Amino acid sequence: MRAPSKINSEFHLIEKLFAPHADAKTAGHLRDDAASYTPTPGHDLVISTDMLVSGVHFPANATAEVVSARLVGSNISDLAAKSAKPVGCLLNLAISEAWDLPFLTDFASHLGAALAAYEMPLWGGDTVQSQQASVSLSVYGELPSGTMITRAGAQIGDDVYVTGVIGDGFLGLQHALAGTRGDSLAAYHAPRPPLLFGQKLRGLASSCLDISDGLAADLDHLCVSSHTAMQVTLADIPLSPEGQAYATSAETLADLLSGGDDYQLAFTAAADKAAPLAALATQNQLRLSKIGTVKKPVQDRFEAAFVDGSGQILTLHRRGYQHF
Amino acid sequence: MRAPSKINSEFHLIEKLFAPHADAKTAGHLRDDAASYTPTPGHDLVISTDMLVSGVHFPANATAEVVSARLVGSNISDLAAKSAKPVGCLLNLAISEAWDLPFLTDFASHLGAALAAYEMPLWGGDTVQSQQASVSLSVYGELPSGTMITRAGAQIGDDVYVTGVIGDGFLGLQHALAGTRGDSLAAYHAPRPPLLFGQKLRGLASSCLDISDGLAADLDHLCVSSHTAMQVTLADIPLSPEGQAYATSAETLADLLSGGDDYQLAFTAAADKAAPLAALATQNQLRLSKIGTVKKPVQDRFEAAFVDGSGQILTLHRRGYQHF
Numbered sequence: 001m002r003a004p005s006k007i008n009s010e011f012h013l014i015e016k017l018f019a020p021h022a023d024a025k026t027a028g029h030l031r032d033d034a035a036s037y038t039p040t041p042g043h044d045l046v047i048s049t050d051m052l053v054s055g056v057h058f059p060a061n062a063t064a065e066v067v068s069a070r071l072v073g074s075n076i077s078d079l080a081a082k083s084a085k086p087v088g089c090l091l092n093l094a095i096s097e098a099w100d101l102p103f104l105t106d107f108a109s110h111l112g113a114a115l116a117a118y119e120m121p122l123w124g125g126d127t128v129q130s131q132q133a134s135v136s137l138s139v140y141g142e143l144p145s146g147t148m149i150t151r152a153g154a155q156i157g158d159d160v161y162v163t164g165v166i167g168d169g170f171l172g173l174q175h176a177l178a179g180t181r182g183d184s185l186a187a188y189h190a191p192r193p194p195l196l197f198g199q200k201l202r203g204l205a206s207s208c209l210d211i212s213d214g215l216a217a218d219l220d221h222l223c224v225s226s227h228t229a230m231q232v233t234l235a236d237i238p239l240s241p242e243g244q245a246y247a248t249s250a251e252t253l254a255d256l257l258s259g260g261d262d263y264q265l266a267f268t269a270a271a272d273k274a275a276p277l278a279a280l281a282t283q284n285q286l287r288l289s290k291i292g293t294v295k296k297p298v299q300d301r302f303e304a305a306f307v308d309g310s311g312q313i314l315t316l317h318r319r320g321y322q323h324f
Numbered sequence: 325m326r327a328p329s330k331i332n333s334e335f336h337l338i339e340k341l342f343a344p345h346a347d348a349k350t351a352g353h354l355r356d357d358a359a360s361y362t363p364t365p366g367h368d369l370v371i372s373t374d375m376l377v378s379g380v381h382f383p384a385n386a387t388a389e390v391v392s393a394r395l396v397g398s399n400i401s402d403l404a405a406k407s408a409k410p411v412g413c414l415l416n417l418a419i420s421e422a423w424d425l426p427f428l429t430d431f432a433s434h435l436g437a438a439l440a441a442y443e444m445p446l447w448g449g450d451t452v453q454s455q456q457a458s459v460s461l462s463v464y465g466e467l468p469s470g471t472m473i474t475r476a477g478a479q480i481g482d483d484v485y486v487t488g489v490i491g492d493g494f495l496g497l498q499h500a501l502a503g504t505r506g507d508s509l510a511a512y513h514a515p516r517p518p519l520l521f522g523q524k525l526r527g528l529a530s531s532c533l534d535i536s537d538g539l540a541a542d543l544d545h546l547c548v549s550s551h552t553a554m555q556v557t558l559a560d561i562p563l564s565p566e567g568q569a570y571a572t573s574a575e576t577l578a579d580l581l582s583g584g585d586d587y588q589l590a591f592t593a594a595a596d597k598a599a600p601l602a603a604l605a606t607q608n609q610l611r612l613s614k615i616g617t618v619k620k621p622v623q624d625r626f627e628a629a630f631v632d633g634s635g636q637i638l639t640l641h642r643r644g645y646q647h648f
Contacts, residue, residue: 028474031549033402033533034372034465036472039363048358049414049462051450078357090373092416092460126375131456136416138373138462141358148360150352209357225355 013127017108018091023121026088035123037088039142046084046141046148050074054096054133059176064106066189067135072114073191075139077210077263080198083149084141086118091125096133118195147202149267151225154207158268160230160292160304161277163194166215167243170259184242191263197284198265204277208267214258217320218266219304223297226268230304232292234314237306250314257306258318268294337451341432342415347445350412359447361412363466370408370465370472374398378420378457383500388430390513391459396438397515399463401534401587404522407473408465410442415449420457442519471526473591478531478550482592484616484628485529485601487518490539491567494583508566515587521608522589528601532591538582541644542590543628547621550592554628556616558638574638581630582642592618 019030027035039045050071054060058070079086091111095104115122120139172188175181193210201208207226211218215237219230239247239256247253269277274290281288292304306314343354351359363369374395378384382394403410415435419428439446444463496512499505517534525532531550535542539561543554563571563580571577593601598614605612616628630638 028476032406032475034370034406034408034472036406037369037371038469039367039369041365043363045361045363045369046358047361047414047447047464049416049448049450051416051418051452053418053452053454056452056454082356082358082360084358090371090462092373092375094375094377094418094458123371124373126373126460128375128377128380128458130377130380130454130458132454134418134452134454134458136450136460138414140371145362148358151356152352 013104017105018122021108021112021115021122023088023123026121027123030124037123042145043142044145044148046079046082046143047138048075048078049136049138050078051134051136064103065110068107068110068114069190071135071137072111072118073193073263074212075137076118076195077191077193077212079139079141080193080195081208081210081265082141083147083198083202083208084143085199086120086139086141088123088140089115089120090123090138092136093125093127094130094134095127096130099133143202149201149205149208151207151209151222154222154226154228154268154294155270156228156294156296158206158270158294159274159290160219160232160266160268160294161288161290162211162215162238162264162266163197164262164264164287165238165240165243166211166262166264167256167259168240169261169263170256171242171246173259173261182242184240188261191261193263194265194284194286197280197286200280201267204273205267205269208265211262211264211266212260214260214320215262215266216257216304216306216316220302220319222266222268223302223304227297227302229295229297229301230292231295232304232306234306234308236289236291238287238289254314254316258316258320260320337428341429342446345432345436345439345446347412347447350445351447354448361447366469367466368469368472370403370406370467371462372399372402373460373462374402375458375460388427389434392431392434392438393514395459395461396435396442397517397587398536399461400442400519401515401517401536403463403465404517404519405532405534405589406465407471407522407526407532408467409523410444410463410465412447412464413439413444414447414462416460417449417451418454418458419451420454423457467526473525473529473532475531475533475546475549478546478552478592478618479594480552480618480620482530482594482618483598483614484543484554484556484590484592484618485612485614486535486539486562486588486590487521488586488588488611489562489564489567490535490586490588491571491580491583492564493585493587494580495566495570497583497585506566507564512585515585517587518589518608518610521604521610524604525591528597529591529593532589535586535588535590536584537644538584539586539590540581540628540630540640544626544643546590546592547626547628551621551626553619553621553625554616555619556628556630558630558632560613560615562611562613578638578640582640582644584644
């Protein structure tokens with residue numbers, strides 16, 4: 001994060017709003033060209049980034065609190081899925097005219113609180129002006145070398161699990177777009193990925209990712225990377241009361257399975273891991289649901305089939321939400 | 325970098341255009357939620373990021389080659405200034421309608437060549453659509469633990485140096501804006517920061533940064549971080565033939581000192597380092613100029629004074645270019 005040549009708004013932004021959230025040892029109070037981080041010996045660095053664009057990934061009139069919570073939640077979700085402990089982050093801000101100093105002050109305050117909650121200090125970043133506001137975070141986590149849980153480890157016969165409930169991200173987005181209210185709005189506004197639970201999945205899960213594109217699309221991603229298929233029992237997919245009230249037809253149920261933004265974890269594990277996983281979920285006060293089984297793919301169709309009570313496969317015309 | 329739910333343009337972008345430039349071991353062919361990097365034992369990670377916005381940091385009609393070269397050059401410049409060896413990078417792309425598939429194909433090709441030249445593979449990233457195109461790179465370098473050259477180490481009595489010539493970034497921008505040609509256009513289009521030279525500055529330079537905001541502004545940054553002042557001899561500032569022809573008055577000379585985008589290094593070093601620095605410059609076929617001296621600040625004025633042949637201090641109404 002570069003300081004400009006004189007006291008002006010970028011300088012103030014960095015010095016007044018963001019430097020208080022920086023790690024002085026690594027980031028030098030955001031006053032240098034780069035941060036310098038000493039990795040923990042014997043650990044790998046896990047690196048991920050997500051961009052959110054105004055009007056695409058959050059409503060153009062979203063509050064600073066919502067933008068901050070969605071930015072941090074969507075990025076922490078990737079570290080949770082890879083079983084990594086956060087150690088730092090970089091922030092890139094493209095600021096539009098609509099984001100005035102009060103908005104940015106509010107944003108920095110909420111961002112700082114969220115970063116503190118995850119013990120993930122700011123290491124640096126860059127700020128520019130743009131016609132359309134956008135925010136990017138690059139997040140850094142650590143884990144013992146060689147232990148990252150990838151998408152590629154699912155084995156035929158493994159159980160398929162999800163955390164939390166599915167579809168509240170979709171329902172919350174509908175509330176946000178329509179200006180209505182409901183319990184799911186909080187899930188959309190402030191995703192809370194199960195970070196501590198995810199960090200304990202090493203040695204238990206054979207593959208994992210976060211559910212960001214939609215459950216169907218994301219299970220397909222596990223299948224493609226692992227060269228497997230999956231069979232999922234529709235009745236076992238956990239829904240909130242609001243989700244249950246919404247999913248009264250195959251079409252509306254499909255909305256919940258292909259809507260994005262859940263920021264829960266989907267993972268696979270061998271059958272003998274069921275007991276320790278259940279115990280771990282209880283310890284973390286987390287809802288954990290076994291929803292299906294990893295299957296041998298038929299004719300290289302690496303995808304998940306969703307089966308109803310009569311053994312019929314639900315047809316999904318759309319498998320995921322396309323942010324792009 | 326997330327793969328979407330079906331074969332579509334984002335999938336193609338990642339799989340066809342960017343995955344060939346990824347490091348398979350670290351980035352898993354860009355097919356997972358995150359990259360996993362095993363840091364070199366005993367080394368620190370140096371981390372920096374720069375965003376470039378269309379119409380702000382490059383002309384809206386810039387070619388893919390220019391966008392790629394400016395993106396990589398401006399980021400490598402930060403690693404050069406910190407004396408770090410590149411090890412990887414993340415790419416965030418906000419794609420506007422003007423950036424069609426041929427443009428993006430061209431961009432990926434040039435980016436891949438630039439990353440290969442710096443041995444800096446792609447570790448991941450994110451792609452979104454936006455009304456205004458922008459590109460961000462986060463770059464990662466390594467150096468022996470605790471050896472990063474900061475902005476804060478300048479000592480009173482140290483010599484002040486710059487690499488290359490000053491002001492060609494400014495002159496090249498004028499060509500780019502006016503559609504005219506000149507030798508400096510190449511310096512603007514494809515900055516070539518002295519990376520290998522920068523990596524050898526550990527143990528020689530007491531402070532260093534890259535000249536991106538303008539020489540005057542950036543020397544001020546060294547002064548502020550180091551709590552010093554500087555005196556610079558105008559006649560010793562290296563100019564290209566084009567720069568010499570342009571700087572016929574105090575006003576036009578001031579343009580070159582406060583224009584940004586040079587992506588050369590400015591650093592300080594103790595007087596007894598003059599001989600090894602000169603030898604290092606010769607080995608690297610690099611123009612190195614001693615332009616001034618670090619001074620004790622008067623009344624906490626942490627800034628550089630530019631002195632002409634008659635001992636007068638040049639008045640600079642502007643000290644740097646404000647990208648923000």
